[in-house]
Amino acid sequence: MNPKLHPAHVFGFIVSALILAGAIWVALHGPTGPIPMHFDASGQVDRYGTRYELAAVLAGMSVLNLIVGFLTGKQADSTPDPVRQKALRSGQYVTVAIMAAVAAFISWSSLGPSAASGMTSLSGAMAFMGAVFLTVGAILGRVGPNAFIGVRTPWAFKSRLAWDKSNRLAGRLMFWTGLVGLIASPLSPQPFGLIALTVAVVLMAIFSAYESWRVWKNDPEAQSF
Template identity: 65%
Template sequence: MKRLTPTDRVAAIVSLLILTGAIWVATHGPQSPIPLHFDAAGQADRYGSRYELAATLAGLAGLNLLVAWMTGRQAASVADPVRRKGLQRGQWLSILIMGAVAAFIGWSSLGPAAASGVTHMGGAMAFTAFILLITGAVLGRVSPNPIIGVKTPWAYKSRLAWDRSNRLAGRLMFWLGALGLIASPFVVQPAGMIALIVGVLIAALWSVFESWRVWRADPERQPF
């Protein structure tokens, strides 16, 4: 059995905190319908009960444990210390993202939008940009795995393609996040949020193309 690492323990603590929040929402949350989904302008377009929100948070707690366990198990099975460290970075990144998403979902449904039905699009953009910034700072140093990164068939068939495509994706996401954070208080919404999402899509497509391009030129690539 794999021994629990500090990262495993942090994952368990984060999941426990999210689950505690879910229990609080289910027992003490608003009894009136609360906003659960918002359109591009930040207007609530679907409402639900506190139990639905609690179930969503509880699902995130379970998903966080599952992803952390899978990446941690893969890291423990790798003999190469460099690759093991890269997988552990991916484990930390998944924990951060899950925790941040859970906090944002709770804030979106129970914050100012609970009364007005309108979420703060600048805040949503800033949150998205922050996640991109943190993801970009780590992504280029994550070792090959089935959960986090540019997971194309070519990246799995060439370590060089994996490294270069993930480094490119990391740089693009980092700078998108940095620009998004700077612009979020000033840019007109929802144009700013839409531009950020389009930027992410372009970065993803560019990174996928890069994985194919590098695999094709790699003399040590594995064939299909």
């Protein structure tokens, strides 16, 4: 199959086109009044903007998605090893899916109930984060070394074993953290539930980075600095 026609490329183009179409719709038909653009820790709107600002944000995400998708896809296309290529394709799919989810969440936050109430649902934000972490965690352990997603520490890039083990650990931690966050989102008092989920993700990142260093240090085939 021609690498340029790989389904991962098509998926990226479709997502970018949908985000851009959403940006155009917002610019032409979005609310003419102030639109929530930023929220404080309690979920209260603390900055409003115009539909053109929201459209510009979405259009920028569309372009960014194209660039990241192209670069990750190009790396996969140039890899002769089928196993490594498959791992890089997983990363390509994940990055594009995350961009689509973030664009959808931003649109919902600015145009949904918060546009009228001036307050966003922190439980909804927690559920969204949990769903994203759960999805990414289920795939992260299969993603090969790349510059955009995964445990991208210096030690992980100097040892393939360190990359694989630290990303498998991060994937498991992210999956279970996301699952717990998703289940707990309608029950947790806010903003404490969202803060707890954020802290858990930070700790997960620290543990995964440490794992990459630990494995690199003990890997006889690791490259030195």
